[in-house]
Amino acid sequence: MQIMYPENSTYDPEVWKILSAFWHPVARLSDLTNKPLPIKLLDVPLVIYQTNIKTISIAVDICPHRGAPLSKGRIERERIICPYHGLEYDHSGQCKRVPASEPHADNCAAIKLKMVNWCERYGLIWINLSGKPKKPLPEWPTLEDNNFIVVDCQSELWNASAGRHAENFNDVAHLSFIHAGTFGNPNDPLIERYKVEKTEVGFNRIFNYNEVDKIDHLSDKSEIIPKIYSYRYTYPFSSELFISSPDGRALSIYDSICPESPTTSRIFISLARNYDKETPKEELQKWQATVNDEDRWVVESQLPKLLPLSHRSEKHIAADAWSLEFRAGFVNLGIGRNKGL
Numbered sequence: 001m002q003i004m005y006p007e008n009s010t011y012d013p014e015v016w017k018i019l020s021a022f023w024h025p026v027a028r029l030s031d032l033t034n035k036p037l038p039i040k041l042l043d044v045p046l047v048i049y050q051t052n053i054k055t056i057s058i059a060v061d062i063c064p065h066r067g068a069p070l071s072k073g074r075i076e077r078e079r080i081i082c083p084y085h086g087l088e089y090d091h092s093g094q095c096k097r098v099p100a101s102e103p104h105a106d107n108c109a110a111i112k113l114k115m116v117n118w119c120e121r122y123g124l125i126w127i128n129l130s131g132k133p134k135k136p137l138p139e140w141p142t143l144e145d146n147n148f149i150v151v152d153c154q155s156e157l158w159n160a161s162a163g164r165h166a167e168n169f170n171d172v173a174h175l176s177f178i179h180a181g182t183f184g185n186p187n188d189p190l191i192e193r194y195k196v197e198k199t200e201v202g203f204n205r206i207f208n209y210n211e212v213d214k215i216d217h218l219s220d221k222s223e224i225i226p227k228i229y230s231y232r233y234t235y236p237f238s239s240e241l242f243i244s245s246p247d248g249r250a251l252s253i254y255d256s257i258c259p260e261s262p263t264t265s266r267i268f269i270s271l272a273r274n275y276d277k278e279t280p281k282e283e284l285q286k287w288q289a290t291v292n293d294e295d296r297w298v299v300e301s302q303l304p305k306l307l308p309l310s311h312r313s314e315k316h317i318a319a320d321a322w323s324l325e326f327r328a329g330f331v332n333l334g335i336g337r338n339k340g341l
């Protein structure tokens, strides 16, 4: 079903329309329980509910009777029950019972939830609000490669726009500064010229970085290791960073964003690596959370809050070649140059 621009949204309607045509990740399968789960995408309140363990349903979280949030209700007898007047809906969103009415006094068939288009991949639930997705999901073969161990991180809600977060994930000039406490090399901030390769879905880029390698040495020792950073970006907000070391170790970081509102973003990160497979996943999750915290304060404080698409609105340096292409890509998708996201 096509979901319309939500009432009271703070999105620019043009930006909303373009973004609603994509798939967006909204939750991990592992987040689901036997209770309804409230989520938000592009200012649209949604509810994920499972009428039984095999069936996932996703609807707009507004009861068609009097607008109460279904996510505050409960699931019983394979139905989601609205907390306000107890109307019951099945897995397809069809109303099956109105407790306040005699049977047949109301036409249940005329009462139906607005269901949304969804799919599951990489352990994530993805939603498309337009009903006609224009672009595919990101292709991440390493995440499905048995030679790699995958660790999913707890999702994080950032007070930052999806545009600012995605640009930061792909920004290379900040590594030696913001990440000096983890893997960044403060003594080697110079960014070599790199090429941005356009693909059907976004951009690829390869960049060499002399990284301070700590995570692989569970002691206080660290070494400078020349690594190859291979970035693959898929519009609108999905990034892969594949990091390879000269000794064959490879770590891939996947960052995908749910734009909950123009200035709040839910971040889903997964890690896949072909080494140190015995390392407890909590240790890797802790490491990634530390790296995220290094980025978070700066991305949440950037002004303007929305990523400006006009070339003229911020000053650019040579290392920003990728960012300029990234911003221009949104203009090519149809978003006005004077807009932000």
Ligand code: FES
Pocket (backbone or CB within 6 Å): 063, 064, 065, 066, 067, 068, 082, 083, 084, 085, 086, 087
């Ligand atoms: S608002 Fe949901 S049953 Fe009345």
Ligand SMILES: [Fe+2]
Pocket (backbone or CB within 6 Å): 168, 169, 174, 175, 178, 179, 295
């Ligand atoms: Fe960063």
